[in-house]
Structure formats: structure tokens, C-alpha cells
Amino acid sequence: MAVLNDEQAMLKDMAAEWVRDRMPVTALRALYDHGGGGRSDSLGHDPAAWAEMAEMGWSGILVPQEYGGSDFGYLGMGLVLEELGRNLAASPLLSSALVAATALRLGGTSDQKARWFPAIADGSAIGTLAMEETSHHALEKTALAATASAGGWVLSGTKRAVQDGMIADFAILSARTSGAPGEREGLTLFLIETGADGLTREAMDQIDARRPAIYTLSDAAVGADAVLGEVGKGADLLDAIVDRANVGLAAEMLGNAAQAFETTLDYLKTRVQFDAIIGSFQALQHRAAQMFGELQLTRSAVEMALTAIDEGDADIPALSSLAKATAGETLHLISSQMVQLHGGIGMTHEHDAGLYLKRARVAEQCFGSTAWHRERWARLRGY
């Protein structure tokens, strides 16, 4: 653990306790149907739990105090996300209180801030980021078209895998105001309410029981005041938002991995085969030792990146990719080994191992895969 100040330590303890009591893995299981898919009526999270989280002030951690938040910083937010990750708690905290709040912090107009920050902080509105159009993270491939009109802009196109997209009240949406797909130039970010005319959404039944959405925009009109940042220069702003999103997600993945490891370790200490506790077999001991080592690297990379954001470090892009890629590799390993080391029972839907495995792959892929972030880090570091 990073060295925390008293307030951070208190926040972490509170989050740990609440997650343990209120959000056991069975809370996630309630989002699944009997056969292993998402329930048809699922929202992909538990609104009552979300209300409690807002009540505790977590949704306002990144909202400036003048707008009703605590401006507690990314390390604080990371501590909460890590605890939520331990039990795979599904909530829009990352999408709204980190990602959407970050977009407003970095690119929002004062009107946008005044309108949405208070609602993010008190949990009454949920924001998200609508960015991906293909199966892989690639902002330059954006094709969704924004055409200038008299009163503002008209948007047409499709966004996939909008996180918490079915419950979001507004989205930060990337669109192309000039140039062609493949170019970084010509992107612009818009803030659009999900109830807007011309915007329809369809839920995606994802393996982790979350409900991302496909947004289809057909001549959806927004005002000129919907723009975040500069028209046509949205790529850098979007990268900055996604950098912070990835670090937050990496913190959640650290929690996933830490708990998956501990659950597996407990199993190794109790399961008997061949007349021995299987945790006494040296091959499994060494595998556990290796996983523990990977967890150490991951925690360091995640906490370093969280701290860098709070400190406004110029190296945030590389540190963000380092955190996400390290967390991705570690979670991949540990979630796979969680199934393997539990043996047959780990293969059943009834057991938690599969839930960690499924969430792991979604998280690994979201906001750029492990491979994508390795490449980005490599370019940034001159390889």
C-alpha cells in the first residue's frame, strides 16, 4: 500500500467495510440469469447500492468543492475502486464519478460544470464516455459525424460498448467534425443527454453481467454549447480523459486480482487431495509466490499512476499505460489461475472463479487492451 494520510486511510477502511458487508460477490450474481447471461431486466448494477455510494460521497470525490464535491483526488478514488473491485461490485462509479467528472474537469465549460458537477456529486445524474466505434480502442477511427448546423451540431453514427450506457443520463461523445477516419485531427467532444431526440440505445449482454450499450445517433441535434474543449482538437483531450479512466480501471483491476489471489490462496490452504493440503505442493506454492510478486508490481504501478495524476506529472500518459498493462497482465494470469487451481468446481457458473475470469477479460480490453497499452508505452518511451 501507498503511504496514506489519515483521511485517505479512513476512506479506504470505510470502502473496505461497506464492500464486504453490502457488496459480496453474490450481489453481482443477482445480475446474472440462471444460465450465466445477464438477466433480461438487468440495469447492470444495483441502483440502491449506487444511492448508498453517493450518500457516502464517493460520487463526488473528483468534483470540485464549489460544485458540491470533495475534490479528494485520484488516489482517493483509486482506493475506493480497488475495494469495489475486490468483490466485482458493479456500479457507475468509474464511468460517472471518474470518467465523466474528469472530462468536465479537463474540458468542461463553466455552464457544463455548473449543470452537471452537482448532479454527478450527489449521484442524481450518471455520466459516461461514448467513444468506441470498432471492436478495439482506436480514437482515430472515429467516424461518427458531427455537422455544423444553425443552432449547433447534428450528430449521426454509432458508438459501441458505452460503459453503463443504459443508465447514463449524459455522455461525453467523440465525433468527427473534419477529416477522415484514421486521422487524429478533426475530432471534437460533445456532451449529449441520452434522452436527446435521434439518440437510441441498445443493451449489450456482456459476459460480466454489466450492460454496456450501443448508441445509434440519427441526426441528433446538440447546441453549440455542447462542445468540450476545442472543435477539431478533441483527440488530445480525449487521450487525457482516457489516461485517467485507465488508471481508475487499473485500480479496480488491482482489487479484482488481489481478491482473486486471496480467495485462491484460501482454497490452497484448505483443499485436500492425495491426502495433503494442496497448498503444500511446491509447484503450487511457487506459482502462488509468483502471482504474489506480480501483484506487488501491479500495486506499485497503479499507485504511482494515481499519484502522478494528483501531482499533475507530465509523464501521466506513459504511467497510465504502464498501470493498465501491468494490471491487465497480472489480472489475466491470476484470474486464469483462479479457475485452474480450483479445478472442476472453478469451471462451474456456481463458483466465483468464472465471474472473476469474465470481468477480468472485459476490464483488460476496456479503454485499450494490455497489448494496446504496451505499444503506447513503447512509443512514448522510444522503443
Added chain:
Amino acid sequence: MAVLNDEQAMLKDMAAEWVRDRMPVTALRALYDHGGGGRSDSLGHDPAAWAEMAEMGWSGILVPQEYGGSDFGYLGMGLVLEELGRNLAASPLLSSALVAATALRLGGTSDQKARWFPAIADGSAIGTLAMEETSHHALEKTALAATASAGGWVLSGTKRAVQDGMIADFAILSARTSGAPGEREGLTLFLIETGADGLTREAMDQIDARRPAIYTLSDAAVGADAVLGEVGKGADLLDAIVDRANVGLAAEMLGNAAQAFETTLDYLKTRVQFDAIIGSFQALQHRAAQMFGELQLTRSAVEMALTAIDEGDADIPALSSLAKATAGETLHLISSQMVQLHGGIGMTHEHDAGLYLKRARVAEQCFGSTAWHRERWARLRGY
């Protein structure tokens, strides 16, 4: 093992017996000085042993029968190289009887064949390939210039890491007759005698106690009849030669790896620590099982490639790279683990582990590294 015919099985048995009796690893040690470098007076091999190998007909395995060889095929040659590899036997068999003989088979004129095949077959002449100019295999980077002259060509430039370069009587040498370094077009292969005017050579003190050489050519003249293949179109011919060289080297590496594994396995079965034979520790057992699996993949890849050459398979380039890369990865693993599993004693020059480690890295790098062959395979297979 591949399924061998009677003659192949007999050859293999003979080679195994001779290597065991005549070329223990101590034979290699005689090429090292006390401190771990090559002896200053070393030729990088034992001429008396080489004479015996020629006597047994191994140097003529790839020489057509009309020129005094047995034309026994690449699988047969691979069997011998594998056995030699077991005890790290240093000899010019690969350079001369495989690589130079292959060059003549694929590109030699009838005069060249008549002059050199009989001498290769009876061991009275040693041939080699002089190809590399930089630290990495890259035939297109060839800069050594061949300028047309009245009677033929004048060569100027430098070749590095010419295998068995100090004892070779002639070399197949790649030179640029047109174009610029970086281009595949414009290469031509020449057969040059190492005693030629204008050719000087310098021994390289390599970690494996072999003696590759640097050849410096200063206006060295060769006749028009020194050309192999077509002027300016040498790249494809050279690739074909190197493909076969790599498979032969991979067979030797298979032998290196197999023996390194068996020696280590024997150690695991006898060394006692913590009151137990260390081979009873499960973590080491599983590591041994894994290495055994890698050896299986390697043997299959090597034998498949050897057979493909004998059958004139169109897929030789990819199968050659598969064999070399697989052997490289396996030998890398096993030679490193040989040191690790022997513990402190494996770190001493007195023990054989270091000799396997050193030879391994040289072989991994020679004729294109493991990474180079992975990339080549990937391009050939459309990745």
C-alpha cells in the same frame, strides 16, 4: 525420433558411439584457456578428430556420389549434427559439409563442383560461408563491393563472424555487384579461396571457443568463373543456402539441448539438499516436465524441416525458420536452467553448464536469431 531406415539408424548409432568415445565435452575444453577464453593457439576445432569424421564419410553426406560423396541426404546429416551437438563437439562439419556443399549443390557451376566437391567429401578442403557484415543477420545490408574487371571481379569490404573462417580453404562470399545496402537486388555469390591475394583474416575470440573470423578484402581479384548462380540475383540463392544451414544448426542445437537436459536430469536425481534428492521437489519436477515438452516440439520441428529439404518441399523457408526458432527458444531455456539447477557449481568454468550456455547463445544468434526467424516465419505465414 523420426522413423529411420536401416542405413540412417546405423549412421546415427555410429555417430552416437563415436561422439561418446572420441568427443566428450573435455575435448571442447581443450580449446579453452585456463581463464575461460579460447586458447591463443586454437584453431577452434581438433584437426585429428575432423580427419576421423571425414574418414567415416560424414563430410561427404551431402556430396553427390559422382563426386565421391554418399548423397545421403539432410536427415542423415542432421542425425550426425545432433549427436555432435550432444557433446558440443567443435568441427567444420556444418560449415563445410553442409553449408558449403549446399551452396555448390544449389548454385555451383560444373567446374566448381568438380574442383571442390571431392575435396569437401574427403575432408581435404574446408569450405564456409562469408555473409554477415553487421552484428545481425541481414543479407540485404551487404556492402562488400564487387566491381567488374577485365578478367572477372575485384572485391573490397569486410565480413564478420565467418564460421570456421580461420581454417577454411575457400568461402562462399556474398558481395554487392549493384544497388545499395538495404536492397535485396544486386547481390552476387562468389567462391573465393582464402589464400587469395588481398584477403586477410583475423580470428575472433568467441565465448564458445570456436574461432570465427573477420575477413578483410582489399581489391581481391577473382575470375568470372568464381560466380555462383546469377550475377545480381544472389539473394534468393543465399536464402536457400541459409535455410539449409539453419536446419543443420537446429539439429546440432537439438543435440545441445537434449544433452543439457539429460545431464541436468541426472543431477536432479543425485544431488541432495534439505535431506532430499532435489529431483523430488515438485517445482523442479514440473520444470523438468516442461523442458521435456519443449524438447519434443523441437525434435519434431527439426525433423520435419530436415525431411522437407530431402523431399524438396516448397515450404522449406517457413519450416527452416520454425526449426531454428523452436530450437533457439528451447536451447535458451534449457541451457539457462542447466546453470540454474546446478546452482553454484553450474556458475563455475570448471563445470560443463557454462559451456552449454555459451554455445547456446552463439548458435541462437548464428544465421539469424530466434527473433529474426520468428519474424520471417510470421511474414511467410501472413501475420
Added chain:
Amino acid sequence: MTDAKAMEGQDFRQEVRAWLKANFPPSLTGISGLVFQSDVHAAAANSDFQLWRQRVQEKGWGVPTWPTRFGGADLGEAQVRVLADEMTAIGAFNPIRSFGTMMLGPTLLEFGNEAQKLEHLPPIAGHELRWCQGFSEPGAGSDLASLQTRAVDMGDHWLVNGQKIWTSGADQADWCFALVRTDTSRKQGGISFLLIDMKSPGVEARPIILISGSTHFCEVFFNDVKVPKDNLVGEVNQGWTIAKRLLQHERNSLSEVKAEITSLAPLAHRHVGTDALGRIDCPDLRARMVRNAMRHEAYMATVRRFGEEAKNGGSDSAVSTLKNLWSEIIQQRSELLVEILGGNGLGWAGSAYAADELEATRAWLHSKAFSIYGGSYEVQNNITAKRTLGLPG
């Protein structure tokens, strides 16, 4: 092989070729027999498959090495190879392949009495009855010797009580070959091999839902199930020996899977894109794909090599090694396929994902079992270390 034998082989090859030409329904060309093997409904619904099965059954070629009186064709190993080669050449498959033919059959041939063979082998050869394997138990996954299901000798029958788990297709099976404990005072030495009619009162099979959504595996409960004394195979307490032989058959069949390698490269070019040099546009993913594909190619060569060596009297001592290589390579491949699909490879169901994307996701989840069933990765490594490499302890 002598010339005379080679000639015989040639004659047989001609016969097989002609028969296949006349009898194999072209509509089935290139279809994997596994499709029908694992789905009883698909098998029943396809009339060409029914026809093909009937024809092969009549010929005895579904179990070609078995004696003709048990439904086989009494062929020698060389002829079986010819038959397999010719089937492969035209994209045909053996429609009789099942748990019964691959595992129980060979075991009964070796350990069963004549009455058992006559009763059970022909329905297996005719694919009339389906068998399941009752070995694993909740407390004894890879550690079969610890099994607890009791069979008590009641004089005229065995009374069976206990629970099995990971029983493939138990809910659709007619019979079960099971390991049961007949002596509690010994471990391996107290186990017997019993044939149990799944329609017996007291037998209940409950499908288990796997992480892939599959319900192929079941829990099977035995509550005071009466099993005739004649259904014991071999001697009482000889079950461990029989099971070890049977598991050899299982491992052989698992490592024999000879699927063709379909390159993932075109899919990656489509989903991930291509860089200016024509490479898959994600270097780290590409590097891992390449390494996996190279290992896969070397693995397939290894399967062929072991096959060749086995024909020439080589040992099968490296089956555990093969199985671990296979599970590692295929699991990695499944992961890569999902990674190539990116966000589209993470769906469970619904119109937001294409059918082949959903199939890839389920197959990836299913692949996690490869290193667990049929002897876990860890157990296979133990076997390689001790049996193949001779390491102590």
C-alpha cells in the same frame, strides 16, 4: 513391410476407396463427427448422418479392430490406418465414435467376461446405447483413489450409494461405467469397476452449468441403487487397475485430436487492422500470436511424429507431456482469438454480437477445462516427471 503385405494393403485400400465412394453421403463432407457425437438431437435430426452411421455399423468399421461377433470388422492395425487415411482424404469421419467405443469398449475387451462383451459391445458398435463415465467425485477431482461412492455386496446384488461429478452427458446416457468402493480398509486396492443402468431406481443425473453455459457435465447421485452382481467387470477390488488402463485410452484419445490449424491472422487483419508494413497492427498481440502459432505447428508435427513412432513400435510414454502442450497451446489460442475480437469477443448472447463471435467466447471459456479434465495440468506434469523422466518421490 514385405511386398506381399504391401500388396494386400493396396487391395484393401482399393476396396475402402470404392466403398466410401459408394456409401459416404456427400452432404457430410468436411463436417466434424464431434458435432453429432456431442449433440444427440443434431444426430437424430440429420438423415444423412443416420444413413452413414447405419452403413458403417453394418460394415463393422466404426470399431474396426473389434471381433466381428461384437460388431467390429476384425481388422489389423495396418488396415485401420488405411481406413483412416482414406476417410480423411475425402473428408469423411467415423460416425460411431463415442465414450463407448473409445474407452469402455477396449476396457471390456481386455477385462470383461464373454457375457458382458456380448451384452454390451454390439450396442456400442451399433451406437444404440450411450455410456457415461462415473469416476470423479466432489472430494476427489484429480485424486481418484480417494473416491467414496460405496458398493455393498448384498448377496444377490450390489447396493450403490454416493455421488459422482463431471460425468459427461450423464443426463442423456443409458449406462454408466463407474468406479465404486468395495473395501474401505484399502485405498486403490478397495475399488471395483461396475456397470450401472442409468434407468435403475435411485439414479439421478443433474446437469452442471459451466462458466461457458454448457450443461454437458452432470452430477450423478446414487441412492440405494441395486446393481446385478454380473455387472462387475474383472475381479472385486481390481477396479484401480482397470481404471488406469481406461484412462490411458482417454489420454490417448484426448491427445489424438488432430484438428487442422486455421490461422488467426486473417481475422486479426480484419479486426485489428494492418500497419504500413502489412503487419497485424498491434505488435504485442502479433508477437504472441506468432509464438502461439509456431508452437501449434510444432505441436501438430509432434502428434504426427508420435503417431509414426507408435506405428513403428515406439512407446506412448509421453502422452502426459503431449496433453499439457496441447492444453497450453489451445488455451492460449482461445485467449488470442477473444483478444483479436476485442470488445466483440466479450458477449454472452444477443444481437449485439455476431454468431461466430459468441461461439468464440463460449469456446474460450470452455477451453479452461482442458487443463483440468482428463488429469489436470499439475497431475500430468507429475506423471511426466515420475513416469517418463524417472524423477523420485
Added chain:
Amino acid sequence: MTDAKAMEGQDFRQEVRAWLKANFPPSLTGISGLVFQSDVHAAAANSDFQLWRQRVQEKGWGVPTWPTRFGGADLGEAQVRVLADEMTAIGAFNPIRSFGTMMLGPTLLEFGNEAQKLEHLPPIAGHELRWCQGFSEPGAGSDLASLQTRAVDMGDHWLVNGQKIWTSGADQADWCFALVRTDTSRKQGGISFLLIDMKSPGVEARPIILISGSTHFCEVFFNDVKVPKDNLVGEVNQGWTIAKRLLQHERNSLSEVKAEITSLAPLAHRHVGTDALGRIDCPDLRARMVRNAMRHEAYMATVRRFGEEAKNGGSDSAVSTLKNLWSEIIQQRSELLVEILGGNGLGWAGSAYAADELEATRAWLHSKAFSIYGGSYEVQNNITAKRTLGLPG
């Protein structure tokens, strides 16, 4: 920290900064202290280093936490951190660092008697006498408890017979702290901790040639060596307890190595080339370089994190984990460096290779020891599994 304490810290920082400015010879800026530590001749030849060492010694800052009467400066942990920070900031180093200061010193402070401390600590603090560590034996590499070197109580002295191995710098050492067997009937409980003068009759040190050509390690033979009774540290047969503490110091110092990361990318661009997209022109090598470098960066963050946590009262229970991460990452890096150099990275000596190429090759060979010495990779994993993770057995 209270404000008053912080003020004190500030004052001390000013003092250190001023003293360093006045006393650190600029010619030594940025040089690793290890250069002089491992090469007695280099140390003797450099007059600035001699000067620097003398000044630090007089100040007591080579062993800043030791009491002043033993040659230290009696500083607290906070002051030591300030001292280290300020040295790092100007590229200075501790010139007194040795086996004696890092391992024997702390051990003597804890277990030695006053006479031993007064005799041995000042020469260590003054870097006047060199120590070596006589623990490993030919038959007991990682398994110290099996050691065989005997020390027999002869009334007025101990008589020592036996052989040690892997003794760093024994041929240049003045003294040896050794583990010896004083009771053959017990294993760990029969070991004592003895200080042996290397000039005693019967002591012989023979350098071992390593695969890297290094002769830093020695075999040490003890033939009827007489050792004064006073040279026993702690109680008879308490050696195991003392050694465990000492090895903790060793592990701490091993995992503390905080070399800066120098990117291998420029070297690779030079040797391997750059593709049309500006990437190192060998995708598989590049992918492995990137992964290694990312792990290295995360590892350095981990060292810093553990350092921070330790300052705040965290435990050092993960030292074995750190050591294995470190050895794996550095060994891989050494392999990559040699791979980047290609054929030029495979030379032993001579003009055909550049000096930095030869150095890289030797360093790579030497790096193979990292996972062997100071507790092998396997032993460290055992420790992590049992001590840190609480796994049984």
C-alpha cells in the same frame, strides 16, 4: 512528524548539504561506489576516493547509525534518510560500504559482546580491514543447515576443520565470519558463529573461476585452524539464529540495489535498426524488450514503495519476493542486451569486439548468479510461499 522535528530535519539537511559541498571530490560524481568496493586495487589507486573515504570515516557517516565509540555518528533513521537523499542528489556515494558494514556490523551490534564490538567495529567503520562470509559449503549450497565444517572445543581454543565455498573476496579478506558445526547431534541447533583471522595458519583461499571469468569467489580450506575462544559470537550453538538475522541483512541489501534504468532502446536502434514506422526493427525482440522494460519500471516503483512503507512501519516480509522479481528482470535484461548486440555480444576478449560489448557479455554471464546466490530463486519462492503467504508444509 512534529514541526519541531521537521525543523531539526531541515537544520540537519542544511548541515549535510554544506558538508558534502565542501568535502565530496567532484571527480567522483556519478561513479558507483561498487567499483571500489569490489576492486581493492582500484580503490587504492584513486587518491580522491581515498580522501573521500577518510573524510566520511572521520565524520562517522559511513555507518551513520552506529554509536560514535564504534566509529559511527549515532544518527537516527530520519537523519540517515536525509544523508542518503543529499548524497544521491549530488551523485555522491557511501565509500565505506562493505560486507563488514552491511552484514557483520549489524550482527555484532546485536549479538556481539562489548570487547568484540570494540575490537572489530571501528576497523570496519574505518574500512581498514576486509571481511568475508564463510557460510556455504560444497555439499550445502542453499541448505545451510547441513554444513559440515567442524569447530572442536580444545579448552583454550576452537580447532576448525572443513571447507567453505562461494566466499566472496576471501583471497583479499583479512577476517572471515563463519558458520561452524559445534554439535553433530543436532542440525540447525549445532551451529555456531565464529570470527576467524584469515592469516591464521591452516587457512587457504583459492579463487574459483566463474563462467564470466570472474575470480571474485573463492574456496576456503580450514586445516587445523586454531581460533581463540573469544572469537565466538553469541552463545555456542546459537549460530543459526545469528545467521538468519545476518541473511536478512544480506537480502535487504541485495534487494536495495537502486540502479537507475538505462533504456536499451537507443542501443537497439543502433544495432538492430529502425523500421519505416520508427520502431526497433525486430518485432519479437522489441516486444520482449518492452515487456522487460515495463516490468523494470514497475519494479523500481515497487522498491520505492517498499522503502516508503518501511519508513512508515511496514513489514519487510516480501524481501524474497522482491529478490526474485529483481533477479528475473535483470537476468532478462542482460540477455536482451546481449541479444541486441547480436554477434558482437558473443566475444570473450580481443580486438574484434568493442570494450563495452565485452563488458555486456561478461555482465550477462555474471547475471546468471543472481538467482543462485543469497538464497536461490527456488529457496526464495519457498520462503515467500511459507512465510509471506502462510502456505503449509
